[in-house]
Amino acid sequence: MTETLKNIIYFIIIILLTACQEVYNPGEIDAGLEIPVIEGYIDDGPGPYKVDLFWATAFNEKSNSPIKNARVTISDNFGNSAVFAETGNGRYLSNPGDITGIPGRIYTLSVELEDGSIYESKPVLMHSVEEIDTIYAEIGDKDFISKNSWGELMINNREGLYVYVDVNEGSGDKKFFRFHNRLVAQSFHYIYLPTYPDSLDSSLVIMEPTIVYCWRKSGLDEVVNIKSTFNSNSEQVIKRHELGFLPYYFSILWQDSVTTPKIPSGWIVTTTAYSLTEDAYEYYSSMIKQLGTEENIFDPIPSQIKGNIYCLSDTNQIVLGLFEVASKTTRHTAFQWSAGRDNYDIKNLSTYSAPPTSACQDTIMPDFWITFREIY
Amino acid sequence: MPGITNKLSIGENNSMCRGSFKSFVLVVLLLINFCFRIVSQGIDSLYLSAKYINTPLTELLSELEEQYPVSFYYKNEWFIYDTVNLSFSNTPLPEALDKLVKGTPYLYQIIQDNMIVFMLKEEVAIMMGQMVDLSLDMKDISIVVIGDPDDAGKFKKVTLTGTISDGKTGESLFGATIHIENTTNAVISNLNGEYSLEIYPGIYTLVVTSIGFEKALYKVKIISNGNLDIELFEKSIKIDEVAIYSQRVHDNIRGNQMSLVEMDAKNIKKLPAIVGEKDILKSLTLMPGVKSIGEFGSGINVRGGGEDQNLYLLEGAPVFNTSHVFGLLSVINPDAVNNVTLYKGHIPAGYGERISSVMEIELRNNNLDKMHARGGIGLYNSRLMLEGPVYKDILTFNVGGRTSYSNWLLGELPDYYLQKSSASFYDVNGLLKLDLKKHQITLFGYNSYNKFRYTDELNYEYENILGSLKWGQAISSSLRSSLNVSFSQYNVKKDNIKTAYEENRLSSQINYISGKYNISFMGFTNHNIDLGLQSIYYKTQPGEIIPLNDSSLVNPELLMNEQAYEGSIYINDLYEINNNISVNAGIRYSGYFFTGPLKIPQYRADASYSEISVIDSVYYNNGEIIKSYFNIEPRLSLKVQLNDNNSVKLSYNRNSQYISLISYTSIPTPDDVWKLSGAYIKPLIANQFAIGYYRNFLGKSIETSVELYYKKLNNLVEYKNNASLEMRQHLETELINASGRNYGVEFLLKKKTGKLDGWISYTFSRTFKKTSSLYNDEIINNNEFYPSSYDKPHDLTVLFNYNINRRWRIMWNFTFSSGRPVTLPEYKYTIGAEQIIYYSDRNKYRLPPYHRLDLSVSLDESLRIKKKWKGSWTFSILNVYARKNAYSVFYKKAKPDKDSDYQRFNLYKLYIIGRPLPTITYNFIF
Structure with a gap:
């Protein structure tokens, strides 16, 4: 093909393919209202319970401002109520002992703003929750997708454990759960620290291997993990619901480059199951769908996410957020697996005190460390 | 005169005046003793000299009313689109009127010397018990007789049916139009090319058209119910695209x-x-x-x-x-x-x-x-x-x-x-x-x-x-x-x-x-x-x-x-x-x-x-x-x-x-x-x-x-x-x-x-x-x-x-x-x-x-x-x-x-x- 003909073809194609996309400014949108976002929460734990208040931001703006000086109250159907104290940055906390979440009771959140407007949740029943039956794992691998510095998609396949949960709630109505999972991943390695066997001769130095314990603390949930039961043999059950994936290798916070290979030595998964109401379940479902769009033009037309809080003083006032009332149960499960093995170790822990942050320490095994085998 | 309506009221309220207009026609016909034309001496003595180019007929009639002691009676809708391209030189008014209605479905009557009433030929013929003749002057086209001549006069209204098809291929033509010239009567063939037309007995010219085909003219004498199958042929210049x-x-x-x-x-x-x-x-x-x-x-x-x-x-x-x-x-x-x-x-x-x-x-x-x-x-x-x-x-x-x-x-x-x-x-x-x-x-x-x-x-x-x-x-x-x-x-x-x-x-x-x-x-x-x-x-x-x-x-x-x-x-x-x-x-x-x-x-x-x-x-x-x-x-x-x-x-x-x-x-x-x-x-x-x-x-x-x-x-x-x-x-x-x-x-x-x-x-x-x-x-x-x-x-x-x-x-x-x-x-x-x-x-x-x-x-x-x-x-x-x-x-x-x-x-x-x-x-x- 001659160069001239090629140029003609390019010209034709460029003209033909004039379709394009560009950032769209819709102009005026009705975002001039002050719309409160109310995220309230109470469970059957000891508290304190929290309510976060802030203003929704217009789509094309960047600020995000908290709501100050609000009067926040949670009351139950037994006449108990608690006024929450403002702690700053839009957060309000209950005082210890003012109110306690008890399954079977109905709770209502009330928020009065400085301008006198009053917001109230639907009365929400705190459903009881049974103990989690089984948490277990299956060996597998998972592709992690990331972009390299050139923006190209990279697939990183990693081996590890898929963690699942089974729940049996017995007979009765359908139950709705939110699972929240925290992970502490353990690994160890050795470094060589200088020791001085002869205290008089500092020139005599022996490099002794010293064990270093490292742990990384993280969440396991990508967005929100919810699941409802289904009827199986007249029992409300959840079977093989995935809680997350535990990759065998994980990065740790240790700067010393002179080390032995880092050996993963276990994962401790703390799973809390919250009993949700149907409204809360639908709220989280909508949120997951919105966050799960595939970023292309063929995605579904987006929709609103509706919560359970309303404005009493102005029924047309939009209110965002959710008042979640849930009882909860927690399980601590420790897993250990080495790449190449066809089985894994599991320990159900009655208690577990997770470290406050990710860190490493040498020589002395941390109190919270879970061992499966002897460490050499 | 009972039943007479002037041209304004006729034109303004068609639905109301139709019956009265028929009555009026009958009265007129009785008065003129079944004679189609009475030309009074008075109008005969009026002469017209003028040239009309694309002049609306209604305008021309109004002009005549202003110039001469005459009044015209007609339905406005008849003439609303008619224009005149004629020239008259010292032409007697009746002769000028003859020229005006020539080739149209109308005739006129002059009564009381100064009232000129236009009427539909078709309606007059029906009421007179005569066979309508609205055919065009088509001497080179033979007449097609529909029905038995012995049935002449037996039917007030008859139905003409038939099929319209492509004369070359025999295919039925959907949407072909059959229009009776000089009338408002027309029908369209259905999906199978069939048509059905209700009509007074008479002599007519059927104009048959379909897109892409030559227009066909049929001079027909319709006596009683009958069938007429029609064939159309493609135009010698073929237009074959699809239109909207x-x-x-x-x-x-x-x-x-x-x-x-x-x-x-x-x-x-x-x-x-x-x-x-x-x-x-x-x-x-x-x-x-x-x-x-x-x-x-x-x-x-x-x-x-x-x-x-x-x-x-x-x-x-x-x-x-x-x-x-x-x-x-x-x-x-x-x-x-x-x-x-x-x-x-x-x-x-x-x-x-x-x-x-x-x-x-x-x-x-x-x-x-x-x-x-x-x-x-x-x-x-x-x-x-x-x-x-x-x-x-x-x-x-x-x-x-x-x-x-x-x-x-x-x-x-x-x-x-x-x-x-x-x-x-x-x-x-x-x-x-x-x-x-x-x-x-x-x-x-x-x-x-x-x-x-x-x-x-x-x-x-x-x-x-x-x-x-x-x-x-x-x-x-x-x-x-x-x-x-x-x-x-x-x-x-x-x-x-x-x-x-x-x-x-x-x-x-x-x-x-x-x-x-x-x-x-x-x-x-x-x-x-x-x-x-x-x-x-x-x-x-x-x-x-x-x-x-x-x-x-x-x-x-x-x-x-x-x-x-x-x-x-x-x-x-x-x-x-x-x-x-x-x-x-x-x-x-x-x-x-x-x-x-x-x-x-x-x-x-x-x-x-x-x-x-x-x-x-x-x-x-x-x-x-x-x-x-x-x-x-x-x-x-x-x-x-x-x-x-x-x-x-x-x-x-x-x-x-x-x-x-x-x-x-x-x-x-x-x-x-x-x-x-x-x-x-x-x-x-x-x-x-x-x-x-x-x-x-x-x-x-x-x-x-x-x-x-x-x-x-x-x-x-x-x-x-x-x-x-x-x-x-x-x-x-x-x-x-x-x-x-x-x-x-x-x-x-x-x-x-x-x-x-x-x-x-x-x-x-x-x-x-x-x-x-x-x-x-x-x-x-x-x-x-x-x-x-x-x-x-x-x-x-x-x-x-x-x-x-x-x-x-x-x-x-x-x-x-x-x-x-x-x-x-x-x-x-x-x-x-x-x-x-x-x-x-x-x-x-x-x-x-x-x-x-x-x-x-x-x-x-x-x-x-x-x-x-x-x-x-x-x-x-x-x-x-x-x-x-x-x-x-x-x-x-x-x-x-x-x-x-x-x-x-x-x-x-x-x-x-x-x-x-x-x-x-x-x-x-x-």
């Missing part, structure tokens, strides 16, 4: 059908060509009440209906996806089409299945004596069609096809992503017709295939497979039957190929088989009765997902097939009460049965349909009825022709639809799911009322019409907020039962003749939906009416052709419409680490208005019939002033950086043609 009309010529006034858009042979070549080709479906959107979503986008929206509410019948088989490459072109090859009819208001009872419109597309099936070919070469695709005889006069064929070659072009583009993209299609059609005169059998097959791939992300493939067998039989001169067995299949596959990890193929399918038997009976005078029955079998495969490679983590899943049966019976009568009033009344009764095998979930009674409200499930065996629906669908239309240039039409329609296309994306996609009505999804029901007024001006060269309509819709399928439709066996958990109301007014002004022709159409319309649920997840916009996605209140088209000469033509086409409703983000907030968007109420906002100007210059083919190879060129520029019309707005997550204005979400606008787009096309016939 809102109605056939003059039919806007006389036609019984309202809200009708027809395409026939003539002018589509004058329409703009997108990517170098005329498109029949897109051309329809230039007519009032018919819209599309944009440059792309499959299907059309008729009077606020969704694209799935239109029944596209290609040779009797329904097309489930009418678009090539997301609507770049429609799947109808214009070369192959003979006739297109779109019923957008009153739909005869013979048609069911959809609630908004029915579009009947007939392919060419001409009986040719030799092979012909036609085609076109464009930048994007080319087409070729062959037609000819297999066995002369008995068996003919028609095969055609189109294919695109964009892949070759894309591959040449120096862009990595576009090189990896592809968009291609083809369609092929074939038709075989066996003509045994009394029996006609047509076998039709069609396949359209599309493949669209954008970079390495998505790959779509979809295809229509259609087939039909038609058997028409002329049982007697007044009885015909037709049997149509049709098949349609739509397959779609969507490959998600973004990463090996998630590579999967999602596919679905719908199968349709229909048998329809129709009998047309014309045995009763002025009645054209159709009755018939239809049976339909639907089978859908709602979805199957499979991994596309070994490393894909997608689990294969196959949803259960769904099936249903639909049966219907109908009767329809087109009753011509008289020349001016006709009624088209019909009723259709349909039954629908959704059957197993299928497992149907049972939901809690106090909750919406959702996965979490399932309490049990019931399994139905194969053929076991899960749910049945029955609907009565009355159809009624009335035409009242006020005079030759004015008519009023009304219609009421009730339609039901048992299958819907479920879409929730901002752009319709080929993998939108067709869903059968079932246990929880009810059939769509529409009730439509329409009224129209039609008026022609300037000797019918300008047609105008205004139509108003109101539709009420029940059981519309709307999707829930945050619905998820892929791979759902029980879609009711994602859908809402909604109601709707559409209304609008459509204006059309069309100039059909002269160097400058074209039309202006304007539609104001609204289309709303409304939910009425008690449950939170089924409430959209607080259960208040909200605009549907194709609600575009203002829609204007201005299309003109300037015909420089017979071959060169310039076209101007300007379109303007309101922007489509969209749902936009209004607020954002943060939950945990996630940014959440609060979207507006559904369809609260609108895209900016859409407007575009297209220009084209065409050089038409030589029309000399002896020329073997005929070629034509069209050079078009679309979007002359480079308007970036937003096709859609979508939301895309973006990294918060400078490019995205530090937003995590951003709105993007997609426009299809953002700059002037020139195309050039060469078409040929040989």
Whole structure:
């Protein structure tokens, strides 16, 4: 093909393919209202319970401002109520002992703003929750997708454990759960620290291997993990619901480059199951769908996410957020697996005190460390 | 004088004066002692000297009244379009009047020396007991006698029936017009070429016309009921393209059908060509009440209906996806089409299945004596069609096809992503017709295939497979039957190929088989009765997902097939009460049965349909009825022709639809799911009322019409907020039962003749939906009416052709419409680490208005019939002033950086043609 003909073809194609996309400014949108976002929460734990208040931001703006000086109250159907104290940055906390979440009771959140407007949740029943039956794992691998510095998609396949949960709630109505999972991943390695066997001769130095314990603390949930039961043999059950994936290798916070290979030595998964109401379940479902769009033009037309809080003083006032009332149960499960093995170790822990942050320490095994085998 | 009305009152109130005018005529006739002309000495002595050029007759008569002591009596409507080109030089007034009425259906009487009364010859003759003679002076044409001469005078009114056919091929001609010269009496042949004309006994000239055929004149003497079969012959200069009309010529006034858009042979070549080709479906959107979503986008929206509410019948088989490459072109090859009819208001009872419109597309099936070919070469695709005889006069064929070659072009583009993209299609059609005169059998097959791939992300493939067998039989001169067995299949596959990890193929399918038997009976005078029955079998495969490679983590899943049966019976009568009033009344009764095998979930009674409200499930065996629906669908239309240039039409329609296309994306996609009505999804029901007024001006060269309509819709399928439709066996958990109301007014002004022709159409319309649920997840916009996605209140088209000469033509086409409703983000907030968007109420906002100007210059083919190879060129520029019309707005997550204005979400606008787009096309016939 001659160069001239090629140029003609390019010209034709460029003209033909004039379709394009560009950032769209819709102009005026009705975002001039002050719309409160109310995220309230109470469970059957000891508290304190929290309510976060802030203003929704217009789509094309960047600020995000908290709501100050609000009067926040949670009351139950037994006449108990608690006024929450403002702690700053839009957060309000209950005082210890003012109110306690008890399954079977109905709770209502009330928020009065400085301008006198009053917001109230639907009365929400705190459903009881049974103990989690089984948490277990299956060996597998998972592709992690990331972009390299050139923006190209990279697939990183990693081996590890898929963690699942089974729940049996017995007979009765359908139950709705939110699972929240925290992970502490353990690994160890050795470094060589200088020791001085002869205290008089500092020139005599022996490099002794010293064990270093490292742990990384993280969440396991990508967005929100919810699941409802289904009827199986007249029992409300959840079977093989995935809680997350535990990759065998994980990065740790240790700067010393002179080390032995880092050996993963276990994962401790703390799973809390919250009993949700149907409204809360639908709220989280909508949120997951919105966050799960595939970023292309063929995605579904987006929709609103509706919560359970309303404005009493102005029924047309939009209110965002959710008042979640849930009882909860927690399980601590420790897993250990080495790449190449066809089985894994599991320990159900009655208690577990997770470290406050990710860190490493040498020589002395941390109190919270879970061992499966002897460490050499 | 009793009964006499002056000319003003006659003209002002036609309906009131008709009876009195007849009385007046009788009195006049008695007074003049059965003498046709009494010429008084007084008027004889008046002389006229003047020259009149294009002078309106009414003006001339007024002038005479001023100049002479005479008064004229007539109906204004008789002379409103008559002009005079005569010169008089000292001409006696009676002689001048003789010249004025010569060749017209009028005569005049002079009474009391100064009163000149014009009368219709026909009425006078009837009242005088004489045979009307309204024939033209056609000495070279022999007279055809209808009826037995012995019956002369026995009948006051008689019926002339017959068939109009192509004299060369013997094919029946649909839509041919028979007009009795010098009267307002005219009829149009039906689908079988048959006509029926009620007339007074007399001598007439019949003028028979049909597009593409020579006009035929028959001088007939009609004595009693009789039959006259008429043959027309093609014009020696053949005009063979497809043209678009809102109605056939003059039919806007006389036609019984309202809200009708027809395409026939003539002018589509004058329409703009997108990517170098005329498109029949897109051309329809230039007519009032018919819209599309944009440059792309499959299907059309008729009077606020969704694209799935239109029944596209290609040779009797329904097309489930009418678009090539997301609507770049429609799947109808214009070369192959003979006739297109779109019923957008009153739909005869013979048609069911959809609630908004029915579009009947007939392919060419001409009986040719030799092979012909036609085609076109464009930048994007080319087409070729062959037609000819297999066995002369008995068996003919028609095969055609189109294919695109964009892949070759894309591959040449120096862009990595576009090189990896592809968009291609083809369609092929074939038709075989066996003509045994009394029996006609047509076998039709069609396949359209599309493949669209954008970079390495998505790959779509979809295809229509259609087939039909038609058997028409002329049982007697007044009885015909037709049997149509049709098949349609739509397959779609969507490959998600973004990463090996998630590579999967999602596919679905719908199968349709229909048998329809129709009998047309014309045995009763002025009645054209159709009755018939239809049976339909639907089978859908709602979805199957499979991994596309070994490393894909997608689990294969196959949803259960769904099936249903639909049966219907109908009767329809087109009753011509008289020349001016006709009624088209019909009723259709349909039954629908959704059957197993299928497992149907049972939901809690106090909750919406959702996965979490399932309490049990019931399994139905194969053929076991899960749910049945029955609907009565009355159809009624009335035409009242006020005079030759004015008519009023009304219609009421009730339609039901048992299958819907479920879409929730901002752009319709080929993998939108067709869903059968079932246990929880009810059939769509529409009730439509329409009224129209039609008026022609300037000797019918300008047609105008205004139509108003109101539709009420029940059981519309709307999707829930945050619905998820892929791979759902029980879609009711994602859908809402909604109601709707559409209304609008459509204006059309069309100039059909002269160097400058074209039309202006304007539609104001609204289309709303409304939910009425008690449950939170089924409430959209607080259960208040909200605009549907194709609600575009203002829609204007201005299309003109300037015909420089017979071959060169310039076209101007300007379109303007309101922007489509969209749902936009209004607020954002943060939950945990996630940014959440609060979207507006559904369809609260609108895209900016859409407007575009297209220009084209065409050089038409030589029309000399002896020329073997005929070629034509069209050079078009679309979007002359480079308007970036937003096709859609979508939301895309973006990294918060400078490019995205530090937003995590951003709105993007997609426009299809953002700059002037020139195309050039060469078409040929040989």
